[in-house]
Amino acid sequence: MEAGILTLDDFRFAGKTVILRVDINSPIDPQTKRISNDNRIRKSAPTIRELSDAGARIVMLAHQGDTEDYHNLISLEEHAERLTTLLGRPVGFIDDIVGPAALEWVKALRDGEILLLNNVRYLTEEVSTFVNFVKLTPAQLAQTWLVRKLAPLADYYVCEAFAAAHRYSPSLVGFAEVLPAAGGRLFIEEFGALARVKETPKHPSVYVLGGARIADAFSMMKQVLSDGAADVVLTSGLTGEVMTLAKGYRLGEPTERLIEDKGLSPFVAAARELLATFGDRILSPVDFAIDNGGRRELKLEDLPVPHLLVDIGEETIARYTRVIQSAATIFVNGPAGVYEKPVSAKGTERLWNAIADAPGYSVIGGGDSVAAGAKFGVLDRMGYVCTSGGGMVRFLSGQELPVVTALRRAAQRYLETGK
Numbered sequence: 540m541e542a543g544i545l546t547l548d549d550f551r552f553a554g555k556t557v558i559l560r561v562d563i564n565s566p567i568d569p570q571t572k573r574i575s576n577d578n579r580i581r582k583s584a585p586t587i588r589e590l591s592d593a594g595a596r597i598v599m600l601a602h603q604g605d606t607e608d609y610h611n612l613i614s615l616e617e618h619a620e621r622l623t624t625l626l627g628r629p630v631g632f633i634d635d636i637v638g639p640a641a642l643e644w645v646k647a648l649r650d651g652e653i654l655l656l657n658n659v660r661y662l663t664e665e666v667s668t669f670v671n672f673v674k675l676t677p678a679q680l681a682q683t684w685l686v687r688k689l690a691p692l693a694d695y696y697v698c699e700a701f702a703a704a705h706r707y708s709p710s711l712v713g714f715a716e717v718l719p720a721a722g723g724r725l726f727i728e729e730f731g732a733l734a735r736v737k738e739t740p741k742h743p744s745v746y747v748l749g750g751a752r753i754a755d756a757f758s759m760m761k762q763v764l765s766d767g768a769a770d771v772v773l774t775s776g777l778t779g780e781v782m783t784l785a786k787g788y789r790l791g792e793p794t795e796r797l798i799e800d801k802g803l804s805p806f807v808a809a810a811r812e813l814l815a816t817f818g819d820r821i822l823s824p825v826d827f828a829i830d831n832g833g834r835r836e837l838k839l840e841d842l843p844v845p846h847l848l849v850d851i852g853e854e855t856i857a858r859y860t861r862v863i864q865s866a867a868t869i870f871v872n873g874p875a876g877v878y879e880k881p882v883s884a885k886g887t888e889r890l891w892n893a894i895a896d897a898p899g900y901s902v903i904g905g906g907d908s909v910a911a912g913a914k915f916g917v918l919d920r921m922g923y924v925c926t927s928g929g930g931m932v933r934f935l936s937g938q939e940l941p942v943v944t945a946l947r948r949a950a951q952r953y954l955e956t957g958k
């Protein structure tokens with residue numbers, strides 16, 4: 540048991556049917572519709588292999604795509620092919636979820652065999668709680684078609700989908716109501732790494748928050764500064780630019796228009812409030828870079844400029860690096876600038892390297908941040924690289940993760956009743 544959640548060590552899987560919920564939701568190339576990065580698939584493989592080696596009959600549930608555009612929801616056939624290659628053993632795939640053909644295959648599984656059902660988000664009930672904001676109780680989620688059809692065929696439920704732990708769905712919450720349930724290896728590992736920076740950080744603890752997802756950055760910043768998880772927050776990217784606006788500087792028309800066009804203007808007032816409450820525990824850039832036919836740096840006094848701010852400047856990098864070097868805990872989410880372009884990559888590249896080289900325990904999370912880490916070759920020197928995005932942000936923002944709650948409740952029940 541870890542953090543109130545049962546683990547794979549708590550059950551004997553030989554000859555047992557296990558519903559395994561993974562998060563192998565992967566970036567898809569818009570042209571070819573093929574998987575362009577299989578990191579999450581790779582990270583899920585060890586738990587699948589372990590269960591298969593233990594003789595479990597594995598029924599995998601997963602999703603691909605979100606509901607913003609129905610066409611994002613695509614088949615998991617390629618995921619099964621990738622898993623087959625990665626695991627070196629066949630991963631069956633059926634274009635069905637709970638129809639008679641799928642149920643027949645589940646019943647026919649032999650020890651160690653693996654079956655991936657198709658995209659669970661094809662079922663309306665899987666997405667209804669976050670598309671229509673229908674608030675179902677966990678007991679109601681256990682009464683959904685998916686759970687009623689599959690749970691009677693299974694002995695255990697294992698959740699490996701920490702990246703989807705913020706979703707209140709039948710495949711994530713419902714099974715834990717009716718089956719003995721555990722967290723998979725990756726789930727426990729990722730939850731542990733985030734708990735280490737959020738709940739038991741060694742001090743000084745520094746959060747490096749940048750990027751353009753200001754709502755996420757602000758909700759994490761407010762929470763971790765309030766509860767003491769962070770001693771200092773270093774802001775950069777658009778987040779740092781909004782902080783600079785809140786301090787009374789004008790940035791110049793192109794950057795201010797970008798902030799307005801992205802609907803981020805209301806965050807200037809929120810930034811003022813944060814600065815009023817937390818003062819010098821929030822650092823913002825003291826210089827920036829523009830692309831003026833090449834990189835040019837300017838100080839706060841040189842603002843506003845008729846060019847887009849694309850990165851933080853040398854002086855900011857140096858200041859932030861000093862803070863990072865003396866930190867015992869570092870969490871980083873959100874690039875410092877437009878790191879994809881050489882002219883504006885310096886801030887992110889130098890900070891990411893500083894974090895990787897710092898003696899403190901570091902956790903990096905979020906799609907862009909991890910992609911930047913891969914580009915600059917620093918990921919293997921970070922303490923932990925998260926696979927999750929939304930789940931991580933919500934956890935660090937102090938919100939409950941329904942899947943963690945469900946697994947804890949299941950553990951309690953199992954310890955009391957053996958079921």
Ligand code: 3PG
Pocket residue numbers: 562564604605606702703706927928929930
């Ligand atoms: C993710 O990609 O962050 C997870 O798979 C969860 O996806 P969602 O935010 O669409 O639920």
